[in-house]
Amino acid sequence: MIKKFILPFEITFFIFFLILIILKSCSPIEEKIDYSKIFRYNESKNITSLDPAFARNPQNIWPIQQMFNSLVQLDDSLNIKPEIAKRWEIDKSGLKYIFTLRNDVYFHSSDLFGKNRTRKVIANDFKYSFDRLKNENIGSPGIWVLNNVKKYEALNDSVFEIILKKPFPAFLSLLSMRYCSVVPHEITDFYKQDFRNHPIGTGPFKFKKWKENVKLVLRKNENYFEKDIKNNKLPYLEAISITFLPDVQTEFMLFKQGELDFMKSIDNSFKDDLLTPNGNLRNKYAENMKMLKGPILNTEYIGFNLESKSEVVKSEKIRKAINIGFDRNQLISYLRNHIGFPADRGFVPKGLSGHLIEDSITYNPIKAKKLVDEFIKTTNLNPTITLSTDPNYIDICEFIQRELQKIGIKVIINMMPTASLKQAKNNGKVEAFRASWIADYPDAENYLSLFYSKNFSPLGPNYTHYKNFTYDSLYEKSFGITELKNRISYYTKMNELIMETLPVIPIYYDQGTRFFQKNIKNIGLSPINLIHLKNVYKEN
Numbered sequence: 001m002i003k004k005f006i007l008p009f010e011i012t013f014f015i016f017f018l019i020l021i022i023l024k025s026c027s028p029i030e031e032k033i034d035y036s037k038i039f040r041y042n043e044s045k046n047i048t049s050l051d052p053a054f055a056r057n058p059q060n061i062w063p064i065q066q067m068f069n070s071l072v073q074l075d076d077s078l079n080i081k082p083e084i085a086k087r088w089e090i091d092k093s094g095l096k097y098i099f100t101l102r103n104d105v106y107f108h109s110s111d112l113f114g115k116n117r118t119r120k121v122i123a124n125d126f127k128y129s130f131d132r133l134k135n136e137n138i139g140s141p142g143i144w145v146l147n148n149v150k151k152y153e154a155l156n157d158s159v160f161e162i163i164l165k166k167p168f169p170a171f172l173s174l175l176s177m178r179y180c181s182v183v184p185h186e187i188t189d190f191y192k193q194d195f196r197n198h199p200i201g202t203g204p205f206k207f208k209k210w211k212e213n214v215k216l217v218l219r220k221n222e223n224y225f226e227k228d229i230k231n232n233k234l235p236y237l238e239a240i241s242i243t244f245l246p247d248v249q250t251e252f253m254l255f256k257q258g259e260l261d262f263m264k265s266i267d268n269s270f271k272d273d274l275l276t277p278n279g280n281l282r283n284k285y286a287e288n289m290k291m292l293k294g295p296i297l298n299t300e301y302i303g304f305n306l307e308s309k310s311e312v313v314k315s316e317k318i319r320k321a322i323n324i325g326f327d328r329n330q331l332i333s334y335l336r337n338h339i340g341f342p343a344d345r346g347f348v349p350k351g352l353s354g355h356l357i358e359d360s361i362t363y364n365p366i367k368a369k370k371l372v373d374e375f376i377k378t379t380n381l382n383p384t385i386t387l388s389t390d391p392n393y394i395d396i397c398e399f400i401q402r403e404l405q406k407i408g409i410k411v412i413i414n415m416m417p418t419a420s421l422k423q424a425k426n427n428g429k430v431e432a433f434r435a436s437w438i439a440d441y442p443d444a445e446n447y448l449s450l451f452y453s454k455n456f457s458p459l460g461p462n463y464t465h466y467k468n469f470t471y472d473s474l475y476e477k478s479f480g481i482t483e484l485k486n487r488i489s490y491y492t493k494m495n496e497l498i499m500e501t502l503p504v505i506p507i508y509y510d511q512g513t514r515f516f517q518k519n520i521k522n523i524g525l526s527p528i529n530l531i532h533l534k535n536v537y538k539e540n
Helices: 009-025 058-067 123-134 141-146 171-175 185-197 248-256 268-274 316-324 328-336 365-379 391-405 418-426 445-451 469-478 484-501
Strands: 038-042 072-074 080-082 085-090 096-101 149-156 159-164 205-211 215-220 239-243 289-304 384-389 410-415 432-438 504-517
Touching: 038 248, 058 205, 058 215, 058 239, 072 171, 080 085, 123 141, 123 149, 123 159, 123 185, 205 239, 248 268, 289 391, 316 365, 316 504, 328 391, 328 504, 384 391, 384 418, 391 410, 391 432, 418 432, 445 469, 445 484, 469 484
Parallel strands: 038 239, 384 410, 384 432
Antiparallel strands: 072 080, 085 096, 096 159, 149 159, 205 215, 215 239, 289 432, 289 504
């Protein structure tokens, strides 16, 4: 049982009242502004940097997404679209990428640019930005994005060339990541490490002020280069105001009061109050707010250390019994209010090519019990598995524990701190573990890389130490196919092979939820959990 510390009502109300006064009295922007065009949301986790070189988690990525641009971008359907590059060419070898840049992109204004206070972005700015990403003194966690890059250079002010070491069809998706944003050398050279809180980019919003742990304010970039389909200038909003209240219940109260425009997720503490058992918004809230739901590229799963000493874990028969021995639909219904999808079509989640068309898993406890009995008869072992998890998923593990007990498998739950579990999983110190795989980039290869034998942990993401010659061959061949439609058959075969051999047991595919006031328009839901506020506006 997880115990939560709950503040007395009087203290909670006082904190709420105090925050409300601060939100009302502290003007987020000093100069004259239309306050009806300010978009307000809360980030319960602190932002650590506004430098795109450190865009490693959602709380950093979201504001960075508004202030910076890359060569290309992803829309909410995961299509690759031009951003600062207006077009690109890929040669037949799949190694050379040539980008032609727009000539109307300018950095946000700063005195460090001189009398004009800005300048146009040129190809050499991308060379500088990539060099900076690779600079060990910077220490960017995004350096891996360029691991497969052999060379890059500015051919002239408008043309930027990248040459890869070996073909990688998902490379354009990598370039859409905010790690690859363009930054101006005049500003970063001056501020150095302090660029984290003096960001200058090219995006639809520009930095105004940041009081750490309290508030971040971004202002509209009047000179932004993108326009909507009607040729109107973007963005529509005047400003973005982000608070940093750590208590999610206080955030929920402020959202209900209309003091926040947007709430990006739902917490278990108020899940049942907000949603019906079927996952719909309750009537008492539907009058004032809206909810958006959609697939998120995240597969929740149980992984097995195939080099474990446990004969139970190494038994494919037992893994097959586990796979069909618990009801995923019941889990989604009872534990998640129908937020999510049963993972019955392979390891690759909904929304990506390679996700299986037909169900590969059918709940069948009778067949599962038979497989367990066969294992016991053959080995004379009573199947026991130690399943390691962190406290956030104890309810899911306990559900699976109860279900597997019915078919004759004893599950011992080993609860560990998140950091300890990650380290133990990397080093092969656990025999079975609950884990998530959230996509860094929207290509099935991101998921299938977990089972390539040359990616054994701790050097790579193959935590199960799965090794299969046929799988490795399919994986390697897929890299030589630049067209996605031609790669899909390889992705599908690999996904099917994983579901035949079962180094992992998929539990569910995640689903994102966003809640917003009724006057907020054009909020999207990206499967990789991005938010494009340049398209959002507020109705009066």
